[in-house]
Amino acid sequence: MAGSEANETGKSKTVQLKWSLSTKLLLLTIAFIMLSEVLIFIPSAANFRNNWLKDKVAMAAVAAVGVTTFDQREPPRVLQDRLLAATGAHAIAVRSAGLRRLVAMDRMPSSVDISTDLREIGPLTSIMQTFETLFASDGRTLLAIGTPPEGGEALEVIMDETPLRADLIAFSINILQLSLIISFVTAALVYISLRALFLKPMEALTHAIVAFRDAPEDKASRVVPTNRTDEIGLMEQSFSDMQEQLSDTLHQQKRLADLGLAVSKINHDLRNILASAQLFSDRLSDLDDPLAKRIVPKIFHALDRAVNYTKSVMDYGKAQEAPPSRRRIHLRKVIDDIGETLALGDREDIDWYIACDDHVELDADPEQLFRAMLNLCRNAIQAMESDNRPEVIRRLSVYAMQADVGILIRICDTGPGVPEKAKEKLFQAFQGSVRQGGTGLGLAIASELIRAHDGTLRLVESDTGATFEIFIPMPEQEQVLAAK
Known part of the structure; x- marks a missing residue:
């Protein structure tokens, strides 16, 4: 039925072109x-x-x-x-x-x-x-x-x-x-001239637009710009650029759709595996071992996060992100939790430096803030691990300070920095990757989570490495009190 409707639509459009x-x-x-x-x-x-x-x-x-x-x-x-x-x-x-x-x-x-x-x-x-x-x-x-x-x-x-x-x-x-x-005679000469100069290029563009509409992924429908420098040449170049951009967007959407489909297929099995891991962890909690009793709660917490992450990845594939559940939290505890998750305290090849007072508080969703900062820190570690020479200093630093109307957080590394080409689409999924083989999802997810808090995430110019700055504003009532 859909095909017949499309054919009927195409026929009606052809009839409309009777007076070309x-x-x-x-x-x-x-x-x-x-x-x-x-x-x-x-x-x-x-x-x-x-x-x-x-x-x-x-x-x-x-x-x-x-x-x-x-x-x-x-x-x-x-x-x-x-x-x-x-x-x-x-x-x-x-x-x-x-x-x-x-x-x-x-x-x-x-x-x-x-x-x-x-x-x-x-x-x-x-x-x-x-x-x-x-x-x-x-x-x-x-x-x-x-x-x-x-x-x-x-x-x-x-x-x-x-x-x-x-x-x-x-x-x-x-x-x-x-x-x-x-x-x-004059009409024929004028017609032949105008057809060669204007009508034939316009007809070619029209056919290309129709072909691109019917099969946007077909490279045969792409317009090859000519060397004309007039308005038609500009139109050809602009339409060619639009085709490239739309094709890239469609390709990205297809990858997102494939990602969502793949995640939905493995999500059920992954949840079962994590559930089994939680059962084994429950048995470990019965052991009368101080080390086990100290580690098991962290394992529980990590498994719970893993279960939530599977759902979050699926939600991102659907271009949906849950609104933040904002609470009053201690920023230093979130940073410490990130260090423990990435095992930065036990690594000798990377220096883990924190400059954040214990009394720094902010209004945010603890899980979403954790995810955003974790993605930034993991990206920094992966960037620094690309150069494994012993004389190279690898340091990951987190600075946090109370601003007039919010909290300012900076995550700095001593890696190779962000390439100029990646800066153009740094926070776009599948386009803003700063390393070979990366997907760019980490920065895209972090940016989306920070925007959900009405905050900003940006790359700050630095002499060495990469520095990402997070700003989360305080609630309006607190801003009014701070102003007084």
Whole structure:
């Protein structure tokens, strides 16, 4: 069912990509170029109409010069017919000194439908009259007024607008065809360029994102950044880095899941083994031996801690940690208990130094504080044991002091220190290990336990070895009293 749902989801997403970026880009490019052609066509058509009329008026002006040389009041009929046929006009007149002299006429129209003064026509008027001509019906009468021959005020030509409309429509069709060709050629060039520069890298990133979503652990879905230095190059590099980080996180989560599964499997058997060890310890307590009576309680305590630790490790694998049960405790006794657990008092290869007054108290969970400090001390011992040369001093020191608003604890060693690479992710599980083969769980657990006490755990810069500083604040009521 889950697989079918996933397939259905994938299909629906594929359907949503029907209008891809490539299709949208091509259509938008054609649309915008056509819009540009329309904006170019409008003034071009108006200019064509004006030039057509100016040519007709110019022809009539040249003819009028010859006709006006006759002394007769009216030119011969044959000459008028030739003039009107050449210009395509119904009537031609010259206006001078307020008088209109008729140059040629075949018939006088009853009315003039539209008048155009070519001497002072503006762009807006020209465009409006052009659209009127395009959408007008045939048979309209047009009066064109232009520059007359020398000595006149105006030359008036009355003509049928139908030939002008036919030529204007033919011009518009030619412009439309040319615009379509230019639009498709330009759109193709723009589309090919933008697809190569932007769309193909974006499609590759899209496919990589989908593949990474479906199989994040598959290395074949990784994006290999190109040498581009623009925004797409930055996107490729950022996505590649994100894939690496997510893959590392998923790998860590898998290790945590495997750890939790392994612990849950062995937890039952380990508890049985510890229970058997507790039974044997009970028998030792019956012995009338002072040494046994002194050691057996510590064995009991160690076994109880071991049982609790198995549960704690499982809880950590589940990313859960019990909230601290805070009590008023003596810090020196916790430190002494750590020394006995690690048998530091009996070791000759490591100096165990404690600088903590007996009266230092703090508000904390004794078991969790013990675990946090034990992890730090065990890490310090393991670091110092990596160099077993006899001339090397191995010393583990614990300093504790009362601060104004809390307790400050420092755990110092004379080991090789923390590598620079490990400092970046020092308190992250499986990443912050300071030694070869380590898991980094000790520091991660210690940091989590100290944070649960509202405290801080940090690495302090030191000349030799490593120094970890724990700060646990005192309760708010005590801070208020201390401030007073």
